[in-house]
Amino acid sequence: MGMTLDPLADRAVYKQLSDIVGAAIESGEYQPGTLIPSESMLMARHGVARNTVRLAMGVLRDQGLVVTRHGRGTFVRGGEHDEDHDQPSTSRSRTANSSGLPA
Amino acid sequence: MGMTLDPLADRAVYKQLSDIVGAAIESGEYQPGTLIPSESMLMARHGVARNTVRLAMGVLRDQGLVVTRHGRGTFVRGGEHDEDHDQPSTSRSRTANSSGLPA
DNA sequence: CGCCATTTGTACGTATGTATG
């Protein structure tokens, strides 16, 4: 279960990380509407800098797989029950599948 | 024309910078298909870190205003003559107005 | 209410790699 990062690989580490977390999401390991590990957690677990983690999260965000909230964390998309409280504008004018997962 | 950045403002510096450059693009100061100032230039001109410049460029990229090419620079979108040489996949599955400018 | 821990946001610095011309 612990896909490891390879700094020597052709693929950038942050992309490898986004692949890993993204796969974990699609595999159901991280359920829709729930929080994925915090940046600190991911840093510790994978031995990378925060920057790298944030870049990876950025990829997942662009893919519409997750949504990040200041002070709260990063949630797996698709929690239609909406653990949202208010928020001025949830959508971000992205291609992003507002329904949640792509397939 | 020299809109200055205000580190004390409510709006994040990188967002202020994206506003400035974005406005310069829409005002025609930076013509479609041409290069905008390099990261080094923007750093020097505005007195900010490279990271900040890159964040600003990221905003413009998300807005579909510019396109960045490794080793080349960041171009104002709308150069339909296509200064492209080959490239595996130009689009990035973004909302991005493939035609160029939003309006 | 204030206090505090956690978490993301912003901004800086440095180094090295890769692409282009």
Place this chain on the structure above:
DNA sequence: TCATACATACGTACAAATGGC
């Protein structure tokens, strides 16, 4: 070969939001 420009990755620090107490 070389200079320029962007890409990746590490580090630090402080701000702001959140939520439990």
